[in-house]
Amino acid sequence: MKAPAKLYGVIGAYAEPEPLVAAARELRDAGCVELDAFTPFPVPELDEILDARAGILPWLVLAGAIVGALAVYGLILYSVEIDYPLNIGGRPLNAWPAYLVLAFEGGVLGAALAGFVGMLALNGLPTYYHPVFNAPAFSFARGDRFYLLVKHSDPKFAEARRLLKRSGAMVVEEVAE
Amino acid sequence: MAEAPAATAKLVRGQPGYPEISGRIGGIVLAGRLPAHFWWGFLFFFVLMLIFLFCVAYLIAVGVGKLGIDIPVVWGTMITNVVWWIGIGHAGTLISAVLLLFRQQWRNSINRFAEAMTLFALAMAGLFPILHLGRPWFFYWLLPLPNVHMHWPQWRSPLVWDFAAIATYVTVSLLFWYMGLIPDLAVLRDRAKSRPGQLFYGLLALGWRGSVRHWKRHQTAYFLLAAIATPLVVSVHSVVSLDFSVSIEPGYHSTIFPPYFVAGALYSGFAMVLTIAIPLRAAFGLKDFITARHIDNGVKIMMAAGLLVAYGYLSEAFVSWYSGNVFERYEVWTRAFGPYAPLFWIMLACNVGVLQLLWFRPIRTNMPLLFAIALVINVGMWLERFVIVVTGPARDFLPSSWNTATLTWLDYGLLFGSLGTFFALMFLFIRILPAISIYEVEELAHEEGAA
Numbered sequence: 001m002k003a004p005a006k007l008y009g010v011i012g013a014y015a016e017p018e019p020l021v022a023a024a025r026e027l028r029d030a031g032c033v034e035l036d037a038f039t040p041f042p043v044p045e046l047d048e049i050l051d052a053r054a055g056i057l058p059w060l061v062l063a064g065a066i067v068g069a070l071a072v073y074g075l076i077l078y079s080v081e082i083d084y085p086l087n088i089g090g091r092p093l094n095a096w097p098a099y100l101v102l103a104f105e106g107g108v109l110g111a112a113l114a115g116f117v118g119m120l121a122l123n124g125l126p127t128y129y130h131p132v133f134n135a136p137a138f139s140f141a142r143g144d145r146f147y148l149l150v151k152h153s154d155p156k157f158a159e160a161r162r163l164l165k166r167s168g169a170m171v172v173e174e175v176a177e
Numbered sequence: 178m179a180e181a182p183a184a185t186a187k188l189v190r191g192q193p194g195y196p197e198i199s200g201r202i203g204g205i206v207l208a209g210r211l212p213a214h215f216w217w218g219f220l221f222f223f224v225l226m227l228i229f230l231f232c233v234a235y236l237i238a239v240g241v242g243k244l245g246i247d248i249p250v251v252w253g254t255m256i257t258n259v260v261w262w263i264g265i266g267h268a269g270t271l272i273s274a275v276l277l278l279f280r281q282q283w284r285n286s287i288n289r290f291a292e293a294m295t296l297f298a299l300a301m302a303g304l305f306p307i308l309h310l311g312r313p314w315f316f317y318w319l320l321p322l323p324n325v326h327m328h329w330p331q332w333r334s335p336l337v338w339d340f341a342a343i344a345t346y347v348t349v350s351l352l353f354w355y356m357g358l359i360p361d362l363a364v365l366r367d368r369a370k371s372r373p374g375q376l377f378y379g380l381l382a383l384g385w386r387g388s389v390r391h392w393k394r395h396q397t398a399y400f401l402l403a404a405i406a407t408p409l410v411v412s413v414h415s416v417v418s419l420d421f422s423v424s425i426e427p428g429y430h431s432t433i434f435p436p437y438f439v440a441g442a443l444y445s446g447f448a449m450v451l452t453i454a455i456p457l458r459a460a461f462g463l464k465d466f467i468t469a470r471h472i473d474n475g476v477k478i479m480m481a482a483g484l485l486v487a488y489g490y491l492s493e494a495f496v497s498w499y500s501g502n503v504f505e506r507y508e509v510w511t512r513a514f515g516p517y518a519p520l521f522w523i524m525l526a527c528n529v530g531v532l533q534l535l536w537f538r539p540i541r542t543n544m545p546l547l548f549a550i551a552l553v554i555n556v557g558m559w560l561e562r563f564v565i566v567v568t569g570p571a572r573d574f575l576p577s578s579w580n581t582a583t584l585t586w587l588d589y590g591l592l593f594g595s596l597g598t599f600f601a602l603m604f605l606f607i608r609i610l611p612a613i614s615i616y617e618v619e620e621l622a623h624e625e626g627a628a
Contacts, residue, residue: 017623040195040364041620042392052390054397061401075321079329098333101416105341108412109348111405116352119398123391126383133386140360140387141367143195143619 006177008131009034009151010161011138012169017043020146023167024049027150030163034151038132040143060118061111068110073103135175149175189286189622193465198622202613203368205461211608212460219604225597232590233308241311243587250570250582255309256420257563258592260438261445262302262599263343263417264558267410268446269295270350271478273357274406277399282624283474285617286466289361290457290606291450292354297602298449299347301595306339308591335419342416349409353402356395359385360616414442421565427508428569433496437489440482444528445558447479451551453603455544457612466613469542476541483532483554486561490529504574511572512564516581520560521568527557559592 014020017039024037028049037046046052080086080093087093120126132138132149139145148169150160164172193201205211236243246253269291276284307316319330319340330337362382369375385391415435422434451472458467497505512521531553534540541547571581606612 037389038387039389039392040199040387041360041616041623042396043389046389047393050389052393054394057394057397058401061398061405065405076332079321080332084329095333098338101338101412101419102332102341104412105338105345108405108409109345112345112349112352112402115398115401115405116356119356119394120383122394123388125385125391128379128384130384130386139367140364141199143199143364143615 007152008134008175008177009149009154010157010164011132011135011147011149011173011175012164012167013137013171013173014146014148014169015144017045017146019168020148021045021049023148023164023169026167027148027156027160027163030156030159032150032154032156032160032163034154034157036132036149036151038138038147038149040140040146043146055122057115057118057122061115064114064118065107065111068113069103069107071110072106073099076102131175131177134177135173137171137173138175189466189468189618189625193622195619195622198466198619199364199368199615201462202466202611202615202618203365205607206365206609206611207368207370207374215460215604215608219601222597222601222604225594226601228590229594229598232587232594233304236308236587236591237313241309243585245583245585245588247580247582249573249578249580250567252566252570253582254563254584254588254592255305257559257566258595259302259305259309260417260562260566261559262298262305262595263346263414264438264442264445264562265449266295266298266302266346266350266446267414267439267442268450269293269298270346270406270410271443271446272450273353274403274410277403278407281474282621283471285621286463286613287450287454287471287475288617289354289357289610289614290453290603290612292350292357293603293606293610293612294449294453295350296347296354297599297606299343299350300602301599303343303347304595305591306336335416335423338416339420342413346409346413349402349406353399353406356399356402357614357617358610359383359395360387361611361614363387364615365611411439414438421569426569426573427502427504428512428565431493431496433489433492437486437493440485440489441558441561444479444482444486445555447475447482448551448554448558450475451479451547452555455548455551457607459544461607461612463613466618472544472547473541476535476547479551479554480532480535483528487529487532490525507572508569512568515568515572517564517568517571521564524557524560524564527553528561531557 012023014023020037020039021043024035024046027035035050037043037050039046076099077094080095085093132147135147137145138147148164148167150157150164154160156163161172189198241255244253244255246255269288272284272291273288273295277288307313310316318328319337321330359382362378363385366375366378366382369378415438418434418438421429422431424430454467454472454475458464494509497509500506512518531550534550540550567582572579
């Protein structure tokens with residue numbers, strides 16, 4: 001016989017972003033901390049309530065740009081100054097106006113790769129399994145469901161279901177681990 | 178837009194709810210509600226694609242001598258095609274990145290297919306310089322790879338810059354496009370009824386679950402990539418133009434080329450956006466998402482770019498007269514009255530003459546006519562690139578070596594074959610991926626209060 005699934009949390013579904021924002025604010029004020037919301041399109045009002053931050057992502061992009069540009073310029077300098085110096089009519093080996101074009105492209109490439117990989121890594125994607133997919137109501141198929149999740153580990157979890165119901169959720173479900 | 182008619186003022190027409198938006202956009206892909214003429218169209222372009230593959234194989238087997246190029250005109254249709262295709266790609270990046278930064282929300286329903294257009298146009302553009310090498314299997318010599326020769330690329334050469342710029346542009350466009358697709362792939366994953374569909378879209382969606390924290394980082398990265406793509410898009414066609422202007426050839430050696438090429442790129446790119454958008458919205462019932470206002474805004478940007486191009490023509494002629502340089506002056510004269518004069522005048526008629534029709538609002542709202550004008554501008558921009566590429570070398574410094582290039586069946590086969598491949602890829606894209614961004618249109622509908 002299968003053991004009963006461990007509880008991950010409880011999820012409430014709303015039809016519009018506004019009730020979700022109101023509910024998130026209400027639950028946070030009631031002392032819930034282990035909250036997450038799932039929306040079919042970005043709802044910036046939730047960022048502050050649920051403390052969603054970009055974190056180091058912008059710095060990663062900047063670092064990618066600098067590393068990319070320096071790596072390309074460094075490679076060129078190594079090739080023209082050390083590995084294969086070629087004196088053509090006494091022209092300077094470090095022809096920086098020409099090399100800046102390539103360093104710029106290297107910087108752009110580094111920044112874009114850092115932004116893309118950094119976004120996925122910080123979000124922990126790809127992750128094909130997540131407990132929230134266990135909730136029968138959880139689907140982006142129609143795009144008219146906005147979800148608020150209270151995790152089991154939340155200190156106020158005992159009250160969460162009641163709070164979600166009272167906040168006007170259309171459906172409130174338990175989410176198995 | 179205050180005085181605009183009510184029907185065109187909103188970006189999302191009618192009052193579609195979120196399920197209707199995701200249903201109508203996702204339905205094209207999942208329900209396979211494709212009209213029969215979709216497949217006839219695909220068949221037509223697929224045949225052209227096969228012709229393209231034949232021409233490419235023939236070119237590699239026999240050599241570039243089968244093209245119409247001839248000494249001293251060693252650059253012909255292949256280089257023309259590169260410049261033209263890259264230009265077409267630029268409009269996609271402008272729509273997706275620059276208009277995102279300027280918070281032009283009308284971009285939301287046309288950015289996805291415009292980005293796909295960019296990718297496929299770049300795929301075509303990237304092939305031509307390699308095929309034009311003569312020995313295309315050595316194209317990797319442009320990369321600083323440690324190999325048996327231990328040689329380095331010539332870093333001072335615009336051809337190496339060109340390679341780096343286009344490769345970077347392709348990579349950044351692909352990342353940007355895929356990043357925008359992830360949330361929509363999750364929608365398709367949840368909508369798909371068949372197991373293969375769920376697996377296919379599920380794997381591509383990377384387990385996207387729309388968490389607020391994920392959205393925050395997604396949107397941050399999306400905006401940063403847009404901010405990076407903006408200078409990139411200006412740089413790419415500038416670098417391509419340096420292939421010409423760094424040389425000393427009259428007609429190539431011109432400092433106006435970088436901005437002039439970028440303007441030309443946007444001009445031809447928006448013409449291609451209209452060429453795709455007008456049939457797309459009519460064939461798939463997407464007139465509520467790609468409204469008359471989208472088309473009108475696109476036409477206005479196309480006009481602005483076209484007028485800049487016209488200014489470029491004037492400036493080029495003026496500067497060569499003002500320079501007092503006999504070769505430069507002769508170059509302008511030979512463009513207008515030399516061996517390629519008919520092409521030059523057709524180009525002017527297409528790019529400057531026909532463009533003036535767009536000043537009139539009834540013409541800007543007449544879709545079949547706009548479609549025809551977009552096609553004419555596409556032709557005109559190809560001719561512009563061709564005229565630039567061939568007239569310079571055809572009448573260079575040494576009259577004894579003057580010669581003209583012709584066009585052979587292989588030139589036509591590669592040009593029209595690449596067009597067929599491009600459109601065949603677009604058709605497959607419309608069939609397999611959401612051609613309009615679902616989450617961005619829903620966001621727009623939410624902000625406009627339609628939902």
